[in-house]
Amino acid sequence: MIRTQAVSRAYGDALVVDNVTLDIPAGGVTSIIGPNGAGKSTLLSMVSRLLDMSAGTVTVDGLDVTRTPSDVLARRLSILRQDNHVSARITVRDLVAFGRYPHSKGRLTAQDRHQIDQAIAYLDLGALANRFLDELSGGQRQRAFVAMVLAQDTDYVLLDEPLNNLDMKHAMGMMKLMRQAASELGKTVVLVLHDINFASWYSDYIVAMKHGKVAAQGAGPEMIRPEVLSEIYEMDIKVHEIGGQLISVYYG
Template identity: 55%
Template sequence: MISLTGVRKDYSTEVAIGPVDLQIPEGGITALVGPNGAGKSTLLTMIGRLLGIDEGSIEIAGCDVASTASKDLARIVSILRQENHFITRLTVRQLVSFGRFPYSKGRLTRADEEIISRAIDFLDLTALENRYLDQLSGGQRQRAYVAMVLSQETEYVLLDEPLNNLDMRHSVQMMKQLRRAAEELGRTIVIVLHDINFAGHYADRICAVKDGRVVEFGTPDEILTDEVLTRVFDTPVQVVAGPNGPLAVYY
């Protein structure tokens, strides 16, 4: 479980995150949704300890994020931020191998190599593993970064807008692979998404964030309603019945 208690981050007298009290259960996919600037990515980076908090506490699997040693935390939770810019020219396999650093410290064992290969295979990158990142399409490159995170083999995986710059086909493909990771690999995935319909279709739980606070938390059926989405996004939303569940329509 990921537990946030009284979490607060102050930027100015007008801009702040929190206080946030939130419990994300173990297993499945939890999607963080909300308007631009709501604080979704900030919340995720605080959970992953890439950003400090000013007040409160965050625990992952019973470990206090602020006080747990980095080497231990890196075996519990992995995080992928939006800004994925490696200056050094890397192949797909070299990139994915970075996920093993908390265990190998750069000296890969045969077991590490097997885990790297499994992550590459899982994201359908085997034919591309010796290609350089700058030779890949945006969708292929994004899959490589997710493979790197999965190769870290943490129970908890945090992903900040992994669908950025992906077209519809690649977005669907990515969400299907994350769904498989949750179900087949037993990962607990927390993901920031802009598209509420992707959240509704692929997530087990949706956490709606607005003005730096969690305003709704529940199942897709509980969150995908006219009243809730209109209030969260400050624009008229109608939820209609789709072939695979509810769909939000903006007008």
């Protein structure tokens, strides 16, 4: 379980994350949704120790992220940030191999190579494995970065807006892969998403943020309701159902 207790982050006088106490359950897919500026990415960055907290604590399976050695935490938790830039001209395989560094310290073993090959295959990147990143489309590069995170082989996989640069077809494919990673590989997947439909279809648990606070949280059916979503986004949101089954969320 990921637990945040009274976590806050301020930039000057601006409180971006405001006293957030939250339990993210182990296992399955948890999506963090909410309008721009709600604090979603900032919260995820503090959980992964990419950002310091102004106040509060974060634990992952009881390990305090501020006190746990980096190599220990990196074997438990991995993250894909929104902004991924690699200045060196490297291949997809080289990028994915970076995910093994917490295990290999740069000296790849047969097990490391197996994990790299598995991650490349999982993201259907076999035909692109020896291509340079600057030769790929934005969507292909995004898949390569996700493969790098999966190659790290952590229990917890955090993805900050992983659908960036992906068209609808590939976005759906990515969400299916994350669903499979949770179901088949036993990962706990935590995503920041803007698309409510993808969150509703593929998530076991949804956390909604607004103005730096947790506005609502619960299982998908509890969260994907017009009155809940309309309050969070401050606009009229409708939910289309047929026979009691959710079909889509749309803006009316």
